[in-house]
Structures are given as structure tokens and as C-alpha cells.
Amino acid sequence: MVLPLPLFLRPGGTKRGTKEDGVSGASERQNNLIISKQIGKGVFGAVFIGQTSANTTKVAVKRMLNPRKEFQKYAQLMEARIHMLCNNKNIVPLYGYFQTDQYFHVVMPFYVKGSLSTYMDKKYSIDRIESAKISYEILNALVFLHSKKIVHRDLKPKNVLIGEDGEMRVSDFGLAEFQKRIEGKCGTLNYMAPEVIKCQQQSYSVDVWSSGCIVFEMLTGQYAFNDEDYGCLEKKICSGSYKMHDKIPISATTLISECLQKIPSQRPSTKTLFFHTWIVDTTEEAEKKRKMEDINKVLGKNALKSDTANQWKRNN
Template identity: 25%
Template structure:
């Protein structure tokens, strides 16, 4: 029996529709719509598609990191002479990799969740080939480098954990689950205060069940693809506190499969070499039962915890609490802390390999 109809792909149908049109202007208009990047409508307003001129307003001082898909530069704005971080991302890569949502997250958080402990978002623009994001130049390195550099005192740990807590609270009040809290993403600014960065994995809403983030700082419910909410971020905070105290995150093992097994089968052991208040806070942050985790009922459970005795939360909120570490920076373009981060990353990777 013969086939009663033909099957065409969407692309073939689009071409046939164009062929049927008589008006040349209409043909050209439809062709442009068919061939335009769908990414423009998915993560950025089409009005932001511009020529290359804004990109040329920035002088690239130093390439900080690069791969086949993106580059990150220390750059200087020719107008105000200030230094910024410029992210340059290949637009075609975003389209075929499905990472449009991550860029949308970066832009949305940058615009809607501005805060004292959040890396400042300045602007974004898109050209025919690239997407550019301009961010605050945070020069003091990150918390990972600080942990590797020295053994921290309890007072220092208290300061950084409290500031990270304030940053998380700010995101949660804006209906954002961070999902990407790691020591590498906790930046240290020129005055020694923290700034959270990299909001590509954020979730806008009160709950989700997606597997994402750095496995060493994932809450158990994230690893198991179970119900998760803002309390999952506080497990990650506990993992960072654990690393600041002992030099490595909970369950750590350089072999990823062994780590997963440890996390699945073992109970976190907290050495009694630290104070009772530190042990208590760790146990409440790292509770595997999300409904038993600290903060389940009220943020005051954290602020009034004995570990934070003597800390002035009002001063901290205004960034007036004295930081235990002030970066030694000679110029606004000083990047030696960033170079130290890259060196540490290479050493860690060599050890894992």
C-alpha cells in the first residue's frame, strides 16, 4: 500500500513556507527568524543584541583563565579607568551545550539580589558571537586559598562562617537557593570581607530535586536527588566550617568513588579536639535529616548559637566588624592572590591524579 502522506522535518517545512512566499522582503524576514539564535530569547532580552563596540570599551589587562568555550579577563574600563572582571562566553557553545539557563541565572541574581556579601554585577551585553558579563574585581583571593595558607583560629572561623551565613540569608530572602557553596566561590575583597560568586547553579524557588554542585559540599539530599530547599545550603556551610577546622571536608577521600561510599555508609565523626560549641554547631549544620538541621525553624537558632557568642551581628551586617585578614594589595590591578589560587588548584589536581 502506498504512503498517503510525506513526513517533513521542521526545517524542511520552514524552507517550503519560504518558497511559497512571493514577496522578497517577507522571505528575508522569515529567513532571519529561522536562522537567528534561539538563545537570544531564552536567556537574554533580544534588545541587548548589539555590535562589538561595548566590548571595545574595556581593555583586557590579563587573561585569568580560559578554555575552548570561555575566557575570564582582568579588564579596565576606558571611561572610568576602573578594573573589572570580564567573562567572555562563546554564544554558539551556550546554545549546543544547553547552558543558557546558567547564564540567565548569573544575570538574574546579579540584577535582583544585590547585597553587601554578593559579588557585584555591573552589566552584560551580547554580540553576534559572544556573551559578556562584567563583574566586580574582587582581589583578595578566595576562602580555599586562605584555608590552605594557614591554620585558622576559632575567632577567624567564626567571622567567615557568620559572613557566609549573612550572604546565604540574603539569597534565601530573595527566594534563591544557592546550590554552589564551596570555598572557591567565597571570595575575599579588598577589606577582607567575603563575597559570594558564581550563581550559575542557583534555583529560583523554595524547593527542587536537581543534582548539581561540587560533590564534596553537596548535602546528602542533593546527592540522592531527594527533596531539597534552602536548608541544603546550610549543610554546605557546615562542610566548609568542617574544612576550616580540620583541613578537609566531611567524608573526604581523593578517590571519588570511595568518597561517595563513605558519604553513603558512614556517620560524620567530629573530633573532640575542638570546643563543645563548635562541635554542637557542626552537628546541627551537618545533620543528614533536613528537617532536623539547624535553621529549620528560625535563623535565630544560628545567630544565638553559643559558637557565635561575643559576635556583634549588627556590626557584621554592616561590614563594620574587623576582618581577621586584610589582603596585601599594591594596586587596583594586583592579581597575585588569583595566581596563588591557580597554583593551589594545579597542586591539588596533581595530588588527586
């Protein structure tokens, strides 16, 4: 359900100390929203469950402290502005945003199934067919973002949410920027490209690097680059030092190695990756498998009906 933006853009007061929807602890009523249970926390803020006062629809509310410095205020508004441009089925939609005396709020859908990170923790590694499907959906989001000249800059399993239909949706545009002269070290180290660590100029290729890290992790249950010592980890990333796992299909190894090129210009575009052999062949195989399962279900039902009819004839 898409809620109208004006619902969250109108000024409103705050009411503390109420309990709503069986959630224990204090809740707040802000701008037609009842904000209650905290469900996540990041560097820049926390995420809460919210409900509209008009109905029981749950939403996710990202709350950040109002910054004092002008460039930080600009960054918050930039996140909302970028997110509003992202109308794609594999990107978490933005319902709206509003500001109170203390906080800046971004309102989005609440997904019960959680993130790709949570899903991977439960399964450890994901089979090649499902990994290809997930990669296809993430790349679909990235192709759209890059067509709008947007670089995500913090792509990781935790920032990929699972929709009600099971499809992946890229989220969290707190570090996203329009493609221009992007510099600075930001993101999560295990998924950070060498040029980000070195604070060099960055482009769409940083998202391509992160995609390769995610594919590696889905297929193996391990980080492509990992070390307990941050300094050693940075050196491994900058040197492109990783070991291809035996569990990774040969066609997927080419995709990963292309994404994890040290030199940004040598990495493929997201459009090229979208039509990579591993993605195309595996998703086609999955579609054929799904169709065969549907056919077998129909045949199975027909066979059951036939057996039941024959049994009835014998008994009568």
C-alpha cells in the first residue's frame, strides 16, 4: 500500500508515553504516525516501526538527529531527494519525510521478512539458482539508479530488504550521491572498493565492486575480503587479494572476478552484468524449472481426479 506523501509532510505535534498495537514501552505520536518499537540501528540513526493513526498499516521510520552543520542538513535532504527519484520495483519506495524540533524522519514500507543479511545468516550460503535471481534483482535496481546518475555507495546485504513478494529491494540512500566528483571514505569495509579506501575519485564502479562481494558471499557464506585487523583488511582489498571458493560455479567466478578488478575502469557496467552469462542462463533455468513444477502440479491434480473417479466407478 502506497501512502500519500502529504500525510507525512504536514507539521504535527508529539505525544509521548502511549502504548499502541501491543508494543511494550513508550511510543510517540508524530505527524499522523504512532512511532514505537526500534527494529534497527546504524551510524546515522535508528529505524522504528510506525503506524498511521488512521489504520493499522505498519511502516518503517528512519530517525536521525537534526544536524547543526549546514552540510549535514544538506546530506539529509539529499538522501530524501534521491530516494524520491527511485521509482523501481527493486528499490524500497519512499512514502515521505518530515522534521520535528529534534529529529529528521524518513518513512518507508515495513518488510516483515527483513534483509538479505538476515536471510543469509539463516541459510549460511544460498544455492546458485536463487543467488542468480537475487543478483538479477539487485542489478535491476542498480541499472535504474545509474541511469538516473545516482551512485548508492553503501551496497551490502543489510541494505537489501526482502519484499512481501520475496523480491529484493535496495534500501538506505544515506550515502548516495549524484555522479559527479565523488570522493571520501564511506560505507562498510568488507564491501568497500579500493578507490573508496584510498579516498580517490569514485563512480558507478564502486557499486559494481560491492555487487561482486555480495555474489561471493551468497554462494559461499563467507566474505570475499575479511580480516580481524582493519589495516590488513584494507591492504587485502586494495591489492585485490581474495581466494575464489570451490563452491562457486565457473560462470559465476567470471562475474565475480570482473566485478573485483582493482582498477575501476576495468570493471563492467551494471548493464553489462545484467546480461552476464551466469545471470541469464541460471535465471532461464530457474524459469524452466518453475514451469515444469507448475505443469507437474496440474498433471498431479488431474491424475488424482482420475484415480478418484475410477475408484468411485469400481465402488458403484
